Amino acid sequence: MLRELAYIFLYNEKSKAYSTLGKAVFSLSLISLLYFSTKLGGVLYYAYPIAIACVELCLVSYLKGFYRALKAVTTIAFFITLGSAVFAFNRLLGYPSPQYGEIVVGAVRVFSFFLAFSLFFQLISLSEWRGIMIRLGFRNQALIISMINILLPLTLIHFSEALVTVKLKYGGKKLTSLVTPLAFLAVMNSRNIVEAYSLYPPRIEGEASLFKPRDLILYGIVIALAAPLISLAIS
């Protein structure tokens, strides 16, 4: 389950057709639109977050493939449904809690927000993140991002292995002690990464592009989604 959730934060090659700026604006716009859409009234109040969720789902399916998107979405939906169920149960027992309609819309909003946040990482590559950091004047930190990128998946694999080992070794006790071997391996791996980087120096120059023709599709979607909010603001 966690593995599927982790995959939704991984960059996908298909997004190379879009510029860094276009992708960043798109992801940020979805988050902003979700925030401002709380001002909408009537049917739009309910329909709007659903429309954004649908757009996000289409994009995630395009980037990750339908099956993987479905698995990841199921995982997110599981946690959100769990939270919503607690609210609904509270209401059933007479404790103060939102209306059922509010609970459903709230769940869809959280879901959409989570997907919009994950799009930041699915759309923007490591090299683009480095590019952004270099432009912001954080050149050394850009290199650290590359190192984390390698250490993180390895540490997660070690964590799973250490958890089994320590749990069986101490009969389910002292689970926190697995931090010690993980720290040791992280240090060992860091030394090896320094060796690897000395032999194969990573290209610290990141790419951060401002415009690509396909950005127009992203901007078009944002404008279409923003239209109800703009018309509301004008009226």
Place this chain on the structure above:
Amino acid sequence: MPAVFPRCLQIMSITVELEDVWFKYGGGKWVLKGVNQRFYEKEVVLVIGGTGSGKTTLARVISGLWRLYEGELKGRISIGGVDATDANPTASHCSASLVGQNPYLYFAEPILLDDLLSHAMSVWRDEGAAKRAVSKYVEALQIFSIVNKYFFELSGGEARRALVAKSLVSNPSAILFDEPLMWLDERGVSEFVKLVESLKLAGKTVIVFEHRFLPITRIADRILLLKDGGLIDITDKLVLELRKGVRQGNNALLGGGGRPAGSRAVLRAVGVHHSFNSKPILNGVELEVRERDFIAVFGENGSGKTTLLRILAGYIKPKKGRVERLGRAIYIPQNIPLFFTESSLQREAEAICRSYSGGSECVKNALKKLEEIGVDLSESPFNLSHGQQVKVALELSKLVKDVSVVLLDEPFSGLTYLDRRKLIGELAYSEKAKVVSVSYPDAAYFTPGIVGMYRISDGRLEPLESLQHSSFPLDEEFLKELYG
């Protein structure tokens, strides 16, 4: 039967030359003591040696990595006729590439193709040239199917292949492999052998530093032993020994030696099925382990060996079927440092005794046992050698009274043949039942105590009959002489 035929190397041009090379790490003793050696083009050289003999150090010295360690270097190193003694690793690497032990640490981008292109750009500084170099080696190494994968999705063999492609991007004249067979299964080893052959055909010098050297002897032009800080050519000696060994059937496998009468079953897997992401991993596994049994499970990387061990340990519940266990199981992972959680061996013993309310008697007994195996109790378990770590883990697992079976995941990786033999002896005499997983069956050549050998393939666990009559071509005396 390995066939090593030294050729007339003097007609080839020299790629790497070491002249009276001495090296020591800051404040330490000399690891390399006056190494003189020439490596030629289109030559495959196998360098063997015991643990700590300096193989990795020699690789670091040739590749220029020694500079990271504040060591002292004397002598002269030339690569492609150019003095590379004081060159930095990046510069040396362009002519003598090093492919390290853990290929997963060599990626700077999550997707393989991006990683190759990024490295090619830093070498060639021109997008067209970089793309041409990448496509050339992607084609040469036949890695089309994996270039769009995330690096952590690659198997051990795939990751190494990818790293070789990366190392070739700078078109080096020599390629150094440090322990390339570690973690590789039969298929991975056979792929690696083919890869080395293709590199040789492409005119490269290939230097392989390896403990598990037998699969490489078939393709090596020369075999060098690193001992006492120097390199000795043992090609003829090893070839003769291998021929003699095969003829005499040294160390014939004594597996299937039978179980002691009246032993009880401590672990039983009945019709175990398991799957991951709807992909079947185990398909009706049946296994019985009795007291003091020593069972080996062979299988390719990703065949489900670790999953089986975790199910046997009771950590994962099988989707179908059941596991019956008399007492508890202890799991010793492939990455052995993950077993240790304390800063000293004494604390390890105290912690494990405390977790089972063993009291002071348990601690006293544990410390005595640890002293018997010759380790310093105040030492950190992380400073021990791999073999010692496995021994200590075994001793600690014996302390837990209700543990009936010890599960070891690939305990022989990174050990010399001699150390494997010693470890197997330790395991064979251990009182608890043992189940070990192994990815390459050559470890089975030293299995005097093994009572059952199985191969896991397509989710099925089947008895492995063919290896029961195999033999290991090198005898113990020769190995002792070799490693000194």
